[in-house]
Amino acid sequence: MNRKLSAVLTIVLLSTLVVTACGGGGGAKGGPIKVGAIFDLTGPTSDVGTPYSEGVRDYVEWLNGKGGVEGRTIELIFQDYAYKVDQAEQLYSQYVQEGVVAFMGWGTGDTEALRGRIAEDKIPFMSASYSANLAKIDEAPYNFLVGTTYSDQFIIVLQWILDDWKAKGMSGNPKVVLFHHDSPFGLSPWEDGKAFGEPKGIEMMELAQPKGATDFTAELTRIRDFGANYVVMQTVSSPAAMALKNAQSLGMTDEVQFICLNWCADEILINLAKDAAEGVIGAMPFTPPSVSVPGMKDADEFLKGKGSSLQEKGLHYIQGWWTMAVMTEGIRKVVKDGKEVNGENIRAALESLQNFDTGGVTAPVSFSPTDHRGTKSLRLFKVENGQWVQLTDYISVPGG
Incomplete structure (x- = not known):
């Protein structure tokens, strides 16, 4: 027992x-x-x-x-x-x-x-x-x-582009390229952005940044041939900085507005790209420490x-x-x-x-x-004298 x-x-x-x-x-x-x-x-x-x-x-x-x-x-x-x-x-x-x-x-x-x-x-x-x-x-x-979300970031940027184009009194329709990381992350906002932008007259193209590339001159030449007015980069800081340096060498940074979504809108971009980053706009859900x-x-x-x-x-x-x-x-x-x-x-x-x-x-x-999107708005910042400076107040995604 x-x-x-x-x-x-x-x-x-x-x-x-x-x-x-x-x-x-x-x-x-x-x-x-x-x-x-x-x-x-x-x-x-x-x-x-x-x-x-x-x-x-x-x-x-x-x-x-x-x-x-x-x-x-x-x-x-x-x-x-x-x-x-x-x-x-x-x-x-x-x-x-x-x-x-x-x-x-x-x-x-x-x-x-x-x-x-x-x-x-x-x-x-x-x-x-x-x-x-x-x-x-x-x-x-x-x-x-x-x-x-990346889609909401892209849509907010596209709406800003439409407003900017109109404010500048430009004729015709803006041409926008999504220059993106070659991964699901990079392509993530494309379909939603295209569904928003094309019906509003934006001419759009997407182009991947080749993995392991040490130069984006060929890709940027395609972007220039497309006649892009705005290049939105959905990538991380290092390749974005390389793209900006290449674009500067091609004389594109004075002609084309480069815009980073959140993962390349940071201090790393400025440190790597140096003066080629001047004038770049960043879509930032999170406030940079410069503010x-x-x-x-x-x-x-x-x-x-x-x-x-x-x-x-x-x-x-x-x-x-x-x-x-x-x-x-x-x-x-x-x-x-x-x-x-x-x-x-x-x-x-x-x-x-x-x-x-x-x-x-x-x-x-x-x-x-019913909604796990914690935030649906962001502010745009712009690089001025090597610092991110606030460009807009919070902008909400159209339609919420």
Whole structure:
């Protein structure tokens, strides 16, 4: 009898240990709250991926240093995936097995590839990709976008182009080229932008930036032959800077208005392109550090305590910081309400977020059960004397 009782107790104990190890612990009451993350630190978007990752990680360090979420720390589990979709899928599976209750992602290709599994696993997911596909609730019910979608960014820019063309008294119709990263990220806004622009008379063309290219003269010659008045770049900073230098050599920067969507509108572009960046316009859902707003204070003070500064780290750092802050706000509401910290409850908490104030870093962030696009407006900035200077107030996407 004693042997049987001992055996039963052993089985019960082992079962308890297995359950604890296999995933329930990520949001277990009173313990650390596990959040998974993947970053591009060595891949083709690492120029912008590295400062973004530092912003996410430093926010967690800062938060935990202040007592965490209602007394509970965030345990951020992360790794470099080098912009490889298969590596992203492997790390996502690993971290879900380890019990994460939320996830911070990165690229468009990997986030779109994962969205079905994210929905099945019920893991709230905030990517640095703002692909409009990730805002489709029926296909991606656990994906949330803090930044304005690439499609909305492109449409806002196209509307500005129409207004600019008219204000300058130009005849005919403007010609616009989307010069883009050769990836799902790069092409993401094209169809929505074309559907908006072509019926309004804009002549449009898309052209990919060849992978691994060290010169874009051939592509820019095609753009010039098309007669482009505006070139919208949906890419990251390094290739955008090379394009601007090549365009300057061809005498195009005085004739054509170059515009960057958010991932090449940053300080990296200015540092690399130098005077070729003068006059470039940037579509910015997130405020650059060259414009001081209250929402940058905590990050800047944290960095100064480490011998750095927000000016040094740049726009994508504050972008990562505040994206993690928005995810944390959902987690905070769950903990404060005394509910179990799991994906379903975090999703519901995020969907109740209305006009969340980022201190001027973005437009107020709102989600709902039917709309996971956190912001639908942005400001345009322009490079003047090597600095991003505000050009417009917030512009909302036409039709909302």
